[in-house]
Amino acid sequence: MGGTVLQLIRPGKGNSMMGLKPNRIFLSTLTFIALAFFLSINSVRAQEPTNQELLDRIETLEQELQYFRESLATNTARSEQAEERAEAAEIKAEAAARTAENAVNTASAVAPLPDTKWHLAGYADAGAMFRTNGGDDTFAFGHFNPVFLFQYKDIVMFEGELEFEIDEDGNTEVALEYAQLDFFLHDNITLVVGKFLSPIGQFKERLHPTWINKIGYAPAGFGHDGVQPGGDVGIMVRGGVPVGKRSMFTYSLMVGNGPRMGHEGNISFEGFGKDDNQNKAFGGRIGFLPVPYLELGFSFLKGKIDGLHGEEEGDAHPESISLDSFEFEPSTATVKLWGADAAYTRGPWDFRFEYLKSVRDPIYSFDEEEGEVALLPEMTLTAWYVQLAYRLSEIGNSSFLHKFEPVVRYGKFNISGNHHLEEANAQTRLNIGLNYWIAPSLVARIGYERRKFLEEGLVEKIILLQAAYGF
Amino acid sequence: MNTLKNLILTAALSGMIAGPGLAYAQAAPDQTDPAQIARGAKAWADQCGRCHNVRAPAEFNDEDWYVAVAHMRVRGNIPGDVIRDIQAFLMASNKKK
Numbered sequence: 001m002g003g004t005v006l007q008l009i010r011p012g013k014g015n016s017m018m019g020l021k022p023n024r025i026f027l028s029t030l031t032f033i034a035l036a037f038f039l040s041i042n043s044v045r046a047q048e049p050t051n052q053e054l055l056d057r058i059e060t061l062e063q064e065l066q067y068f069r070e071s072l073a074t075n076t077a078r079s080e081q082a083e084e085r086a087e088a089a090e091i092k093a094e095a096a097a098r099t100a101e102n103a104v105n106t107a108s109a110v111a112p113l114p115d116t117k118w119h120l121a122g123y124a125d126a127g128a129m130f131r132t133n134g135g136d137d138t139f140a141f142g143h144f145n146p147v148f149l150f151q152y153k154d155i156v157m158f159e160g161e162l163e164f165e166i167d168e169d170g171n172t173e174v175a176l177e178y179a180q181l182d183f184f185l186h187d188n189i190t191l192v193v194g195k196f197l198s199p200i201g202q203f204k205e206r207l208h209p210t211w212i213n214k215i216g217y218a219p220a221g222f223g224h225d226g227v228q229p230g231g232d233v234g235i236m237v238r239g240g241v242p243v244g245k246r247s248m249f250t251y252s253l254m255v256g257n258g259p260r261m262g263h264e265g266n267i268s269f270e271g272f273g274k275d276d277n278q279n280k281a282f283g284g285r286i287g288f289l290p291v292p293y294l295e296l297g298f299s300f301l302k303g304k305i306d307g308l309h310g311e312e313e314g315d316a317h318p319e320s321i322s323l324d325s326f327e328f329e330p331s332t333a334t335v336k337l338w339g340a341d342a343a344y345t346r347g348p349w350d351f352r353f354e355y356l357k358s359v360r361d362p363i364y365s366f367d368e369e370e371g372e373v374a375l376l377p378e379m380t381l382t383a384w385y386v387q388l389a390y391r392l393s394e395i396g397n398s399s400f401l402h403k404f405e406p407v408v409r410y411g412k413f414n415i416s417g418n419h420h421l422e423e424a425n426a427q428t429r430l431n432i433g434l435n436y437w438i439a440p441s442l443v444a445r446i447g448y449e450r451r452k453f454l455e456e457g458l459v460e461k462i463i464l465l466q467a468a469y470g471f
Numbered sequence: 472m473n474t475l476k477n478l479i480l481t482a483a484l485s486g487m488i489a490g491p492g493l494a495y496a497q498a499a500p501d502q503t504d505p506a507q508i509a510r511g512a513k514a515w516a517d518q519c520g521r522c523h524n525v526r527a528p529a530e531f532n533d534e535d536w537y538v539a540v541a542h543m544r545v546r547g548n549i550p551g552d553v554i555r556d557i558q559a560f561l562m563a564s565n566k567k568k
Contacts (some may be wrong), residue, residue: 112499119531119538151538154497154551159542187497187551190544205546212523240548246517250548287548292517345521440524470523 115153122146122161123441125210127466133459141166142210142466145177157182178231192236192254195271198229199236199252199285200299201356202341211441211470214350214389214407217449220429221383221413225262225421227337227356228383229269229301232256232281246291253284258303259335261365265376265418267305267335267358279304283337293346299356301337306330307365310372328373333363348391355384360417369420377417385411385429391437405435414454426454433464441470497551500559502533511560514553521547528564536561 125142144164151157161177180194197205203222207213222228234256241249258281262268283301290296307330339356360379367374389407396402409431415422433447447464501507519525531539537558544554 113534113537117534117538119535119542121539121542149538149542151541154499154541157538157541157545159545182545184541184544184551192545206522238545238548240550242550242553248548248550252548292521295521343521437524440526 117151119149120146121149121471123209123211123468123470125216125466125468127216127464129465130463132461132463142468145209154184156184186239188239188241190238192238193234195231195233195273196236196254197231198269198271199238199254200283200301200337201228201285201339201354202297202343202352203354204228204230207352209470210466210468211443214387214405214435215409215431215433215447216445216464216466216468217431217447219354219383219385219387219409219411220425220427220451221356221381221411222354222385225266225425226383226413227339227358227381229259229337231271232258232269233271233273234280236284248289248292250287250289251284253282255280255282257281259305261305261308261363263308263366263368264420265365265367265379266421267360267379279332281335293344295341295343297341297343299337299339299341301335301358303335304332305335305360305363306332307363307373307376310366328364328375330366330373331364333361335360348393350387350389350391352387353385355382357382379417379421380415382414383411385409389435403437405437407431407433407435409433423453423455428452428454443468497555500537500555500562502559502563504559507556507559508563511556511558512564515557515560518547518549518553518557519543528561529567531561531565533562533565536565 122145124144126140127142128137128139130137142165145161147159147161149157149159158179158181160179163173163175163177165173165175167173176195178194178196180192180196183191183193185191199205201222203219208218210216217223218226220226224230232254234254236252236254236256238252239250241251243249257272257275258279259267259269260272281301281303283299283303285297285299287295287297309330335358337356337358339354341354342352344351358381362378363376364373365376366372367376387407387409389405391402391405393402410429412428413426415426428451430450431447433445435443435445437443444467445465447466449462449464451460451462452458453460500511515525528536540554540558540561543549544551549557
């Protein structure tokens with residue numbers, strides 16, 4: 001009997017089973033015991049037990065009563081303790097939760113970044129081209145250009161860009177656009193070593209990625225075989241210096257392996273891994289921003305190029321040399337380039353202007369048409385464009401309309417002193433386009449391009465569709 | 472031409488040695504400093520739309536922003552102190568609520 005009662009008043013189990021407090025259980029137990037006591041006295045009377053027997057029973061009952069009292073005391077104490085502990089635990093848990101929450105906040109707010117940080121960026125585009133006179137309409141996968149950026153503290157950054165393209169036959173072409181180490185020497189001086197995009201002018205270094213370029217294709221004279229150098233291998237110091245409150249002066253000065261003579265008498269500025277002569281090219285760009293949204297730039301470059309031999313070195317044909325055929329030796333010529341650019345980028349307006357002119361002195365070099373080394377006359381390349389874009393972000397209330405940006409560009413590429421190049425490339429080019437900006441670096445565009453070739457007056461019209469994404 | 476080349480090379484090399492020391496002494500951008508964040512917000516609006524559309528703060532996490540903005544320090548010829556303000560602003564504003 002005692003066992004069952006004990007079970008009932010054990011804290012926890014008893015409580016939940018009966019839904020009663022321990023005191024109550026105890027009271028009912030006492031009542032029960034008292035009742036039993038009287039009943040037993042009656043029965044004792046009935047059976048007339050001996051005094052000794054009665055005394056024994058009373059003693060047992062007293063002992064049991066004592067036992068229950070004690071266990072009640074311990075249980076109450078225990079439950080009180082438990083309650084206290086629970087309360088303490090709750091306080092602790094609350095504190096812990098608060099600490100954890102703080103920790104999460106702090107972690108996401110000011111956790112120090114690791115010393116080596118990196119970022120994967122780049123861009124991709126795809127499109128289609130429809131020509132109005134002749135030529136096939138083509139879907140064109142444009143570019144996939146991943147950019148890899150690694151930075152160690154604020155000491156150095158590596159930046160490298162690869163360009164993947166497919167050619168007309170479906171072959172994948174890979175090119176290294178740039179791979180350079182930028183040393184942050186000072187707030188106003190960065191030292192660049194490696195292969196970098198040319199700082200000459202503004203299109204190549206700043207505007208050519210298709211998610212930035214409002215037209216999606218280069219202006220005449222600013223792509224391959226143009227006036228604007230693509231890049232160089234060498235060193236460059238660059239930076240910006242504030243002048244007064246809002247004005248800034250910028251500089252990018254480079255020494256590089258410089259240009260090379262191309263096979264068609266052109267000058268190739270693609271950034272060569274080895275210099276072809278002892279004379280490095282020296283150049284750069286100086287910029288001035290009277291206010292942040294207006295920039296004026298001046299660029300220059302001076303280098304030397306060597307004329308080409310007809311055959312590979314050591315592949316001469318001694319028997320072809322006769323006394324009456326005199327062969328010229330390739331010579332070295334100076335290439336000079338200068339240019340000016342301007343940008344106005346305020347609110348919805350984006351205006352760009354750029355002019356570049358290069359002059360190559362007369363040079364003895366292998367001439368494909370003549371089949372021998374010949375004197376090529378002075379060659380002058382001049383290219384310029386003006387471009388105006390206006391984002392409709394401030395017109396009306398339609399957020400759909402706000403995403404459109406009409407753009408117009410007109411430019412001219414002049415070539416003198418190289419008939420072959422002039423025929424192929426000299427032109428005026430008009431572009432009219434419409435950009436639909438889905439996000440700041442995600443655009444779908446349609447454009448119309450009209451090329452008028454200066455040499456023969458030929459006109460080519462093209463419709464361009466393109467989607468570009470910078471990530 | 473050669474003198475110029477040597478001059479630049481020498482300047483570059485001495486800079487390479489002195490540079491890391493200088494860079495190391497600069498205070499890192501603090502994305503909890505309200506004054507720096509405010510300066511950064513203004514510089515961001517001034518500088519980051521000069522060449523392309525302004526990219527939204529929510530596009531990248533802290534590390535990506537730190538590096539991308541340092542990249543623009545080179546590309547945009549933006550002074551280092553202005554860059555740290557912009558880093559602080561972007562890292563303070565990129566958290567999704």
